[in-house]
Amino acid sequence: MPGIAHPPFPNDIPTHPLLVVDYALIKAGDVQEIEKLWKAATELGFWYYKAAGRNATDEYGSQDTVEFLNVSKDDALAYPEVIHRTYPSTVRARMESTIKPFVRKSLEVNNTVLSVFEKKLGLPAGVLLKYHALEEPSGSEARCIKNPPKRSVITAAQAAQEKERVALGAHTDFGSLSFLHNRLGGLQVLPPGSDDWQYVRPLPGHAICNVGDALTLFSGGILRSNLHRVVPPPGAQSAYARWSLVFFTRPGDNIHLHALAEESKAVKEVVERMTVEERKRFEPNATAKEWFARRVKNQRINNRTGPETWRASRGMEHKPEVI
Numbered sequence: 001m002p003g004i005a006h007p008p009f010p011n012d013i014p015t016h017p018l019l020v021v022d023y024a025l026i027k028a029g030d031v032q033e034i035e036k037l038w039k040a041a042t043e044l045g046f047w048y049y050k051a052a053g054r055n056a057t058d059e060y061g062s063q064d065t066v067e068f069l070n071v072s073k074d075d076a077l078a079y080p081e082v083i084h085r086t087y088p089s090t091v092r093a094r095m096e097s098t099i100k101p102f103v104r105k106s107l108e109v110n111n112t113v114l115s116v117f118e119k120k121l122g123l124p125a126g127v128l129l130k131y132h133a134l135e136e137p138s139g140s141e142a143r144c145i146k147n148p149p150k151r152s153v154i155t156a157a158q159a160a161q162e163k164e165r166v167a168l169g170a171h172t173d174f175g176s177l178s179f180l181h182n183r184l185g186g187l188q189v190l191p192p193g194s195d196d197w198q199y200v201r202p203l204p205g206h207a208i209c210n211v212g213d214a215l216t217l218f219s220g221g222i223l224r225s226n227l228h229r230v231v232p233p234p235g236a237q238s239a240y241a242r243w244s245l246v247f248f249t250r251p252g253d254n255i256h257l258h259a260l261a262e263e264s265k266a267v268k269e270v271v272e273r274m275t276v277e278e279r280k281r282f283e284p285n286a287t288a289k290e291w292f293a294r295r296v297k298n299q300r301i302n303n304r305t306g307p308e309t310w311r312a313s314r315g316m317e318h319k320p321e322v323i
């Protein structure tokens with residue numbers, strides 16, 4: 001991305017370290033790098049991707065401050081044919097030159113990671129890829145997010161604590177894998193076993209990847225869909241608009257979300273150790289499309305009747321009460 005100069009991410013605030021995974025090594029099948037990816041995906045569910053080149057809200061009804069522009073993978077790949085919806089001229093003008101290549105590259109990266117997880121989970125070859133087949137209609141999409149700048153510079157502590165300043169409320173992602181590119185800080189994770197939100201420092205030349213609910217469901221919880229949120233960039237960065245670009249790989253619309261215990265010994269073992277309640281969580285009796293539709297619908301402020309609406313929007317959060 002061509003650069004607008006902005007202040008660096010502050011050095012005086014606590015951040016949560018992520019493991020750095022080299023995508024080129026993953027693609028080449030490097031055993032040590034695959035171990036590192038597996039550790040990241042099962043412990044925090046978030047990691048940095050070292051790029052191959054350098055070219056590269058809540059229970060109370062508080063409203064987010066972000067603007068989204070979502071482009072469906074099906075529409076991008078079929079363009080100019082319309083599969084789901086049409087887009088504004090700014091999107092159409094860049095569909096062939098920018099969006100389609102971004103969607104293709106993101107799918108390639110995420111599919112490589114899915115193949116690694118498939119092997120690690122001991123699933124029959126091709127099962128995860130089949131669930132994310134290119135030709136199947138799905139909720140996979142590219143998203144451009146803009147969070148407008150704050151009028152006054154706020155401290156990191158203020159940014160983290162002020163509820164009304166949360167740009168995008170605590171959530172887990174709906175799909176399988178999210179591939180995130182951003183330059184300003186603001187992304188925070190709630191690390192396992194902690195009650196403190198921690199910033200993830202953007203690393204130049206690195207993307208951030210995280211596991212979503214569908215992979216948690218398929219893996220019986222072995223892969224971790226971690227809670228995260230977006231707050232204004234910390235320190236002097238808060239005076240700038242924050243842009244981020246995400247690609248979400250989600251299973252095909254008709255895929256039934258459930259723990260793949262019959263296909264994987266490892267998943268079977270974790271499911272057998274679950275309580276009856278836990279087991280129910282891993283059998284939501286929903287297709288990927290239904291899971292996605294339920295979560296989106298109940299997040300919309302227009303559909304809100306009270307705190308129960310927000311609760312009905314939750315996914316595989318380890319602490320569904322956290323906002």
Ligand SMILES: O=C(O)CCC(=O)C(=O)O
Nearest residue numbers: 145173182187230244246
């Ligand atoms: O902009 C970001 O850093 C993350 C956005 C996000 O979590 C999402 O759109 O699901």
Ligand SMILES: [Fe+2]
Nearest residue numbers: 171172173228
């Ligand atoms: Fe997210």
